[in-house]
Amino acid sequence: MVFAALVIVVSGVAPSAGTPMFDVIVCGAGPAGAIAATVLARGGARVLMVDRARFPRPKLCGDTVNPGACAILERLGLLAPIVPRALPIDGMIVSGKGECA
Numbered sequence: 132m133v134f135a136a137l138v139i140v141v142s143g144v145a146p147s148a149g150t151p152m153f154d155v156i157v158c159g160a161g162p163a164g165a166i167a168a169t170v171l172a173r174g175g176a177r178v179l180m181v182d183r184a185r186f187p188r189p190k191l192c193g194d195t196v197n198p199g200a201c202a203i204l205e206r207l208g209l210l211a212p213i214v215p216r217a218l219p220i221d222g223m224i225v226s227g228k229g230e231c232a
């Protein structure tokens with residue numbers, strides 16, 4: 132699993148209010164952007180997350196949350212709501228062009 136999102140640190144000041152409207156803009160609300168925005172917001176940053184798609188968006192996915200992703204979600208306290216809806220798997224076979232791995 133590879134994650135990527137663009138995180139912009141905002142240094143501008145809103146002309147009317149005199150205080151920054153957002154500290155950070157996160158572009159892309161996939162797993163990378165969502166995790167980045169969560170961590171930043173929990174750290175006290177005012178975060179705006181934007182995505183070109185309207186959610187829920189169509190997304191090709193095998194629906195597997197692997198052990199590495201589970202560990203990240205658990206560390207963030209986000210795993211518990213997922214577990215009751217999940218089916219555990221013991222392993223997987225990846226195949227293509229007549230070969231298996």
Ligand SMILES: Cc1cc2nc3c(=O)[nH]c(=O)nc-3n(C[C@H](O)[C@H](O)[C@H](O)COP(=O)(O)OP(=O)(O)OC[C@H]3O[C@@H](n4cnc5c(N)ncnc54)[C@H](O)[C@@H]3O)c2cc1C
Pocket residue numbers: 132133134135136158159160161162163164181182183184188191192193194195196197200
């Ligand atoms: C067919 C397929 C099946 C997969 N199955 C699994 C699986 O079972 N388990 C697993 O762990 N991983 C799976 N993956 C991999 C997983 O989808 C990626 O690792 C993961 O989505 C990457 O997260 P991300 O946040 O980096 O990117 P994305 O999930 O792609 O999110 C990027 C977001 O940025 C938005 N964006 C892009 N450009 C702009 C822009 N210019 N302005 C604003 N927003 C923009 C997009 O709309 C999108 O919402 C699968 C991938 C594919 C292709």
